[in-house]
Amino acid sequence: MASSRSGMLKVLLVVAAALASAPGVLSDPPPLQDFCVADLKAATAVDGFPCKPASTVVDDDFFSAAMVSGPSTDNPFGVNSTRATVSAFPGLNTLGLSITRTDLAPGGINPPHSHPRGSELVLVLKGEVMVGFTTATNQLFSKVVKQNELYVVPRGLQHYQLNVGKGDAVFMAMFDAQSPGLVVPTLGLFATKPAMPMEVLTKTFLMGEDEVSAMKSKFVGF
Numbered sequence: 232m233a234s235s236r237s238g239m240l241k242v243l244l245v246v247a248a249a250l251a252s253a254p255g256v257l258s259d260p261p262p263l264q265d266f267c268v269a270d271l272k273a274a275t276a277v278d279g280f281p282c283k284p285a286s287t288v289v290d291d292d293f294f295s296a297a298m299v300s301g302p303s304t305d306n307p308f309g310v311n312s313t314r315a316t317v318s319a320f321p322g323l324n325t326l327g328l329s330i331t332r333t334d335l336a337p338g339g340i341n342p343p344h345s346h347p348r349g350s351e352l353v354l355v356l357k358g359e360v361m362v363g364f365t366t367a368t369n370q371l372f373s374k375v376v377k378q379n380e381l382y383v384v385p386r387g388l389q390h391y392q393l394n395v396g397k398g399d400a401v402f403m404a405m406f407d408a409q410s411p412g413l414v415v416p417t418l419g420l421f422a423t424k425p426a427m428p429m430e431v432l433t434k435t436f437l438m439g440e441d442e443v444s445a446m447k448s449k450f451v452g453f
């Protein structure tokens with residue numbers, strides 16, 4: 232009995248040591264070649280994208296002008312993002328990084344959301360942006376970030392960006408993932424297809440059906 236227990240302890244220690252010394256498993260896998268420009272049209276599905284034949288790779292595969300100008304922020308939230316993730320910028324494939332430009336109208340909100348596969352480094356280019364993120368224990372960290380200042384949001388944690396300045400605001404969000412993903416709880420609750428069962432929503436929010444329907448009506452078309 233005692234020896235099997237110490238055997239078990241040894242196994243646990245080995246597993247713990249392996250986990251502690253392998254933080255790399257939490258990010259995109261490192262590339263095994265100089266480049267692997269995404270073949271976005273490949274029939275084969277892999278975790279990521281297969282590589283275009285090297286002979287067909289051109290200069291523009293490593294170039295993107297997606298961040299040059301801002302998208303329209305003429306919507307109820309006063310926000311819009313342009314994403315240079317792997318599907319818009321094939322040269323990023325296997326490199327474990329991507330970038331998004333977000334424009335905020337005065338008072339605009341990038342509503343609470345999370346990126347399951349990437350930490351986010353926020354660089355404010357223009358204006359004043361309140362960045363906040365929440366932890367698994369519901370602690371809120373927040374800061375007003377100004378031009379050329381940075382804020383970092385750890386992987387997977389829910390966060391928001393609110394324009395608290397007088398004019399427009401612009402920030403770049405850099406990710407340690409080629410495709411960080413985007414989860415928006417408001418949409419994941421009130422705008423799913425098919426709709427989430429009413430009973431789930433009334434019980435979750437301790438609300439009546441009329442109140443839930445009123446919430447849902449705000450997110451039609453998003």
Ligand SMILES: *[C@@H]1O[C@H](CO)[C@@H](O)[C@H](O)[C@H]1NC(C)=O
Nearest residue numbers: 301302303304305306311312
């Ligand atoms: C975001 O900007 C693009 C480009 O200006 C525009 O086509 C799109 O409708 C905008 N989306 C929203 C939700 O405003």
